[in-house]
Amino acid sequence: MSERHPTELSPEERAFLERVAESYRAEPLGPAEVVAFRARLDARLETARRARERSRHRIIWGAPALAAAALCALLFLPRYFAAPVVPAGVQASLLIEYSGLETAVAQLGYLPEEYQLLSTLLDEPWNESDEES
Amino acid sequence: MGDSAGAMKSGVTRHADARAYGAEAARRLRFETLVREQRDRALGLAWRLLDGDRSAAEDVVQEALVRAHRSLARFREEAALGTWFYRILIREVRRHQLRRAVRERWERLLAQAPARVTVPEGVDPGLQRRIAAALGRLSRGQREAFVFVHLESFTVQQAAEALGKSKGTIKSHLHRALLSLRAELADLREETR
Numbered sequence: 195m196s197e198r199h200p201t202e203l204s205p206e207e208r209a210f211l212e213r214v215a216e217s218y219r220a221e222p223l224g225p226a227e228v229v230a231f232r233a234r235l236d237a238r239l240e241t242a243r244r245a246r247e248r249s250r251h252r253i254i255w256g257a258p259a260l261a262a263a264a265l266c267a268l269l270f271l272p273r274y275f276a277a278p279v280v281p282a283g284v285q286a287s288l289l290i291e292y293s294g295l296e297t298a299v300a301q302l303g304y305l306p307e308e309y310q311l312l313s314t315l316l317d318e319p320w321n322e323s324d325e326e327s
Numbered sequence: 328m329g330d331s332a333g334a335m336k337s338g339v340t341r342h343a344d345a346r347a348y349g350a351e352a353a354r355r356l357r358f359e360t361l362v363r364e365q366r367d368r369a370l371g372l373a374w375r376l377l378d379g380d381r382s383a384a385e386d387v388v389q390e391a392l393v394r395a396h397r398s399l400a401r402f403r404e405e406a407a408l409g410t411w412f413y414r415i416l417i418r419e420v421r422r423h424q425l426r427r428a429v430r431e432r433w434e435r436l437l438a439q440a441p442a443r444v445t446v447p448e449g450v451d452p453g454l455q456r457r458i459a460a461a462l463g464r465l466s467r468g469q470r471e472a473f474v475f476v477h478l479e480s481f482t483v484q485q486a487a488e489a490l491g492k493s494k495g496t497i498k499s500h501l502h503r504a505l506l507s508l509r510a511e512l513a514d515l516r517e518e519t520r
Contacts, residue, residue: 207509211478219371219375223366228366234385
């Protein structure tokens, strides 16, 4: 099957294509339609321009606000999560007072080891006398 | 000294403003030329690709012009302005066809009457409908190539650039489209003999 260049059409094919092109074409715009077309185009251009302006403003104001929020989160969230939830010292002193050191240490089991040690050391009354002697 | 620095600064600003103004004016002029020179041809092309739907063709051409206006600042003269615009237009036509296909599928599902009524004004509405139907049965590539080259008189090179295909592919599409249409519209062929 040989494929010819469109310019190599036979006269009969050309006539057929001309007939198709003539029978299947849009009516050109009349003067009033040209004006209406242009008015609609201008309205669409204006709408597009306003939409662009709005999105530009969103970037101008949105980006710094987003950056500030991210910075705040970065600074404050670790502190919030790192802060001890239970005031271990107070609980330890109360526990020791009411249930004795052994029981208090046993009941402080839910705290990390360092906290357990720290709270018992801070609350032991004989630590001071040890230091003095 | 201060005055001269101020004058120099304001001179530089004025120069930059003038340049920006010049660029904007050039862009506006180019857009007006594009609208004036391509509007009717673009409408004709869109009309033929959208089965003779006049309002859809106008909508698609306007959307393509809006997109062209937005991107005109980035146009780098690597292609002719017309070819560049027709590339935008053909994307809009395809987008519209896709939306219409989805809408029609839903309408069929909901058993509604088809929304698209393509009875264009013209010489012979019956013949126009038959040609539209015959074009509609071609593949998208064949239809686009046929409309660009045989109906809108673009060269094969221009059609290839606008449609983003090789010249060989366009020629192949044209050949197959012509065979198919000659078979579909055999009576028209007989008339032209």
